[in-house]
Amino acid sequence: MFLDGTxxxxxxxxxxxxxCSDCQxxxxxxxxxxxxxxxxxxxxxxxxxxxxLFAAALPTATSQPRPAAWPMAVLATxxxxxxxxxxxxxxxxxxxxEPTQVPAQLQDTALAADTNTMELPDRVTRxxxxxxxxxxxxxxxxxxxxxxxxxxxIGLMISSGLAAGLRVLSRPLAPHLPDIVELRQQTSELSRLxxxxxxxxxxxxxxxxDRRNLLSYLASAEEDRAVIDLLNAVRQDRLYTQWLLRRxxxxxxxxxxxxxxxxxxxxxxxxxxxxAIRRDTSLATAVVDAVHRTSKRPSGARLLxxxxxxxxxxxxxxxxSVRSWFHKLSGDATAxxxxxxxxxxxxxxxxxxxxxxxxxxxxxxxxxxLELVNENHHENSLAAGFVMSQLPSYTAASLxxxxxxxxxxxxxxxxxxxxxxxxxxxxxxxxAELTREEADFLRGGRFTESxxxxxxxxxxxxxxxxx
Amino acid sequence: MDPDTTPPAHVRNDLDTPLDQxxxxxxxxxxxxxxxxxxxxxxxxxxxLARRWTQDHHVAEDLLQExxxxxxxxxxxxxxxxxxxxxxxxxxxxxxxxxxxWYRGDRPSAQTTRDLQIPDQLSCEPEQQTRERELAERxxxxxxxxxxxxxxxxxxxxxxxxxxxxxxxxxxxxxAAARMLVLAARRHVMKRMGRxxxx
Numbered sequence: 001m002f003l004d005g006t007x008x009x010x011x012x013x014x015x016x017x018x019x020c021s022d023c024q025x026x027x028x029x030x031x032x033x034x035x036x037x038x039x040x041x042x043x044x045x046x047x048x049x050x051x052x053l054f055a056a057a058l059p060t061a062t063s064q065p066r067p068a069a070w071p072m073a074v075l076a077t078x079x080x081x082x083x084x085x086x087x088x089x090x091x092x093x094x095x096x097x098e099p100t101q102v103p104a105q106l107q108d109t110a111l112a113a114d115t116n117t118m119e120l121p122d123r124v125t126r127x128x129x130x131x132x133x134x135x136x137x138x139x140x141x142x143x144x145x146x147x148x149x150x151x152x153x154i155g156l157m158i159s160s161g162l163a164a165g166l167r168v169l170s171r172p173l174a175p176h177l178p179d180i181v182e183l184r185q186q187t188s189e190l191s192r193l194x195x196x197x198x199x200x201x202x203x204x205x206x207x208x209x210d211r212r213n214l215l216s217y218l219a220s221a222e223e224d225r226a227v228i229d230l231l232n233a234v235r236q237d238r239l240y241t242q243w244l245l246r247r248x249x250x251x252x253x254x255x256x257x258x259x260x261x262x263x264x265x266x267x268x269x270x271x272x273x274x275x276a277i278r279r280d281t282s283l284a285t286a287v288v289d290a291v292h293r294t295s296k297r298p299s300g301a302r303l304l305x306x307x308x309x310x311x312x313x314x315x316x317x318x319x320x321s322v323r324s325w326f327h328k329l330s331g332d333a334t335a336x337x338x339x340x341x342x343x344x345x346x347x348x349x350x351x352x353x354x355x356x357x358x359x360x361x362x363x364x365x366x367x368x369x370l371e372l373v374n375e376n377h378h379e380n381s382l383a384a385g386f387v388m389s390q391l392p393s394y395t396a397a398s399l400x401x402x403x404x405x406x407x408x409x410x411x412x413x414x415x416x417x418x419x420x421x422x423x424x425x426x427x428x429x430x431x432a433e434l435t436r437e438e439a440d441f442l443r444g445g446r447f448t449e450s451x452x453x454x455x456x457x458x459x460x461x462x463x464x465x466x467x
Numbered sequence: 468m469d470p471d472t473t474p475p476a477h478v479r480n481d482l483d484t485p486l487d488q489x490x491x492x493x494x495x496x497x498x499x500x501x502x503x504x505x506x507x508x509x510x511x512x513x514x515x516l517a518r519r520w521t522q523d524h525h526v527a528e529d530l531l532q533e534x535x536x537x538x539x540x541x542x543x544x545x546x547x548x549x550x551x552x553x554x555x556x557x558x559x560x561x562x563x564x565x566x567x568x569w570y571r572g573d574r575p576s577a578q579t580t581r582d583l584q585i586p587d588q589l590s591c592e593p594e595q596q597t598r599e600r601e602l603a604e605r606x607x608x609x610x611x612x613x614x615x616x617x618x619x620x621x622x623x624x625x626x627x628x629x630x631x632x633x634x635x636x637x638x639x640x641x642x643a644a645a646r647m648l649v650l651a652a653r654r655h656v657m658k659r660m661g662r663x664x665x666x
Contacts, residue, residue: 029657029664034625036664040603041626043515050510053528054503057535206529242525 211243212256219260219290228296234264235298241266248272251279258283262290265297274306281316288325295330301337304329305352326356334362341368347379354383355449358390366396374408385412386452389419389445397422411459418455421445491547502539509552512627513559519622520563520615534559553629556637560619564639602663609659613652620648621656 017023045053218234221227234240244261245268247253253276261269277283284307291300304325311322326333334357341353354372357365365387372384388400397417401424404413417425426443438458447455486494486505493501513534517527538558545554610618616638623629623637634645657664 030653032664033653033657033660036602036606037621037625040606041515041519041622043511043518045510045514050507053510053532053535057532058499058502058539239525239528 206239211240214240215244215256215260218263219256223294223296231263231265231294231296235266241269244269245272248276253283255286258286259290262287262303263294263297265294265299265303267299270299270303270306273303274310277307278310278314281311281314284311284316285321288321292325292328299336300329301326301333301356302340305337305340305349305356308352308356309349323359326359327361329360334360334364338365338368350380351383354380354387358387358449361390361392363391363395366391366399370403370407370413373412381409381412382453382456383449385409385416385456386419386447386449388413388416389447389452391420393420393422396420397424400424412456414459415442415447415452415456418442418459419445419447419452486547486551488547491545494545494547495543497539497542499539502542505551506535506538506555509555512552513555515626516556516619516622517559517563519610520560520619522611530559530563533562537562552627553633553637556623556627560637561639563615602660605660605663606656609656612659613655617648617652617655620645621652624649 017027214234218231221230241264244257244264247257248261248269249272258273258276262273273287277287287307288304291297291303294300308322308325326337337353337357337360341350341357344350344353357369369384369388373381373388375381388396397420400413400417401422404410404417407413414425414428421443442455442458490501490505494505510531514527514531517530517534518524521527521530534555538555541558545551610621613621620634620638623634624631629637631642631645631649634649635642638645638648640648
């Protein structure tokens with residue numbers, strides 16, 4: 001109370017405070033609490049956020065704030081009556097009038113989900129007859145549903161009335177297109193419009209339909225510069241990623257979510273995806289495909305490694321498919337995997353990283369592998385040798401040959417040279433005391449992981465050469 | 468001086484500077500630019516208050532957006548007698564107490580809340596930084612255990628420097644209740660923070 005000024009100095013509180021150390025301490029603590037609270041409650045609002053906020057919260061400049069309730073009600077009623085009258089008059093008038101022509105601005109506001117499908121805006125007629133078309137709005141379908149259909153081309157998407165939001169609807173287009181609208185703009189231009197619309201409006205929208213439409217687009221769009229920008233924006237938009245997260249945490253996330261969310265690539269979404277896959281392992285393939293389609297996604301290799309661990313724990317691993325996972329990953333995955341192998345304290349995880357590197361067959365991994373060969377850990381050294389044996393021989397063989405004599409474990413490097421079936425390894429076989437079977441085994445190359453260990457042991461035991 | 472009007476020393480009072488009558492008139496006519504220029508300096512305080520009530524940054528942003536929408540639609544009723552900040556806080560708190568009108572998601576977890584309470588950038592010195600971080604964590608933990616009204620009352624008093632009368636108006640209660648809310652909140656937080664409040 002003293003702190004708040006409720007007890008004044010004349011009440012004797014000040015005198016008491018001067019003498020009582022407990023009260024002094026209490027007052028100091030209270031003041032410090034207020035100061036700490038003020039310091040840690042500061043929430044800066046940057047200009048960009050403020051602009052977005054005003055744009056989302058305030059109506060457009062043309063509309064005015066509501067003046068009062070009753071004039072609005074009267075106005076609304078009058079408008080309704082007028083609208084009904086006008087509608088009836090138009091319905092009667094249109095029977096004998098010319099068909100409505102597609103206005104120029106509407107010609108690029110229909111949304112086509114593929115080359116055979118298209119949604120028509122309300123005011124578009126579908127034939128040159130004098131009768132107005134009785135076009136029915138088609139059932140909504142996401143572009144993902146269309147993936148299996150022949151001739152699918154998601155590139156042709158046209159934004160549908162910016163104010164109404166993106167709509168992803170489909171309808172057979174071919175029978176109607178010639179009569180309806182001349183598509184004057186090229187596909188790429190139309191796609192750009194859609195992206196622009198998605199990027200500008202939907203991210204901060206709290207409408208379920210907007211969020212879902214954006215997800216449809218994320219799930220289906222082919223990666224290019226604009227889509228990369230959009231994904232970056234989505235990644236930084238906490239509101240939207242939070243929404244994705246909440247949906248992923250549902251017991252059975254739908255397929256669209258499982259295809260769209262992995263392209264975003266935040267740590268929390270990835271963790272939620274892992275949980276979803278633990279519950280239903282059949283989702284793994286869709287997630288992996290989505291990661292492959294997004295080259296600029298951060299931590300793609302991390303997600304796939306975790307996924308592999310999950311599937312291995314549930315005995316659901318298919319070695320053939322896992323091999324292709326890492327081979328198809330984008331360029332910087334090698335650096336990601338090397339960083340993970342360096343930093344992890346877990347030996348099984350390091351082994352997974354090294355196997356993944358072996359399947360990538362990327363020459364960029366060579367310096368780190370040579371480092372590992374020289375390290376104390378023998379198993380890591382063998383694993384690194386196996387990775388080297390999988391590298392393309394036309395670039396790696398000469399480098400390995402040069403490293404052979406400087407290496408702490410030359411037999412590992414030699415086994416790697418045999419593994420890639422490089423002729424550079426053959427000179428060592430000639431000088432070795434090997435049985436015919438052993439020589440054939442080494443020359444045969446193309447070792448599996450376990451065969452590589454045998455080959456390395458063989459090279460070591462026989463002391464093929466004074467390296 | 469009335470004791471209830473004495474703010475703590477560290478708070479900003481410039482946010483309560485009365486608006487000039489021309490600006491108030493422009494606001495009342497629904498001038499969008501005037502609204503933005505008047506509200507822009509208050510956004511930080513509004514967001515911070517929303518965060519204190521909701522304990523979640525994203526939900527707080529939603530609340531802030533809804534508050535601005537409501538405030539703009541009702542701006543013709545603002546007469547310029549009360550400070551704009553108090554007027555906006557009042558709308559914000561009324562909306563916050565009726566979340567079903569603007570919020571449809573799940574409640575945030577405690578962990579999320581705690582993470583968000585810690586500022587990203589603290590002191591440059593590592594030792595000081597560690598101490599500050601620990602302090603912030605304890606503070607967030609202690610505040611999390613308060614009721615929404617208690618933590619909001621404490622925020623309005625300690626951070627915004629409002630008097631109890633204003634706090635009572637914003638929280639739609641009596642002055643005595645506001646005072647008790649702040650007192651209880653302070654006691655609870657000081658108890659939870661223990662030695663961390665020692666200089």
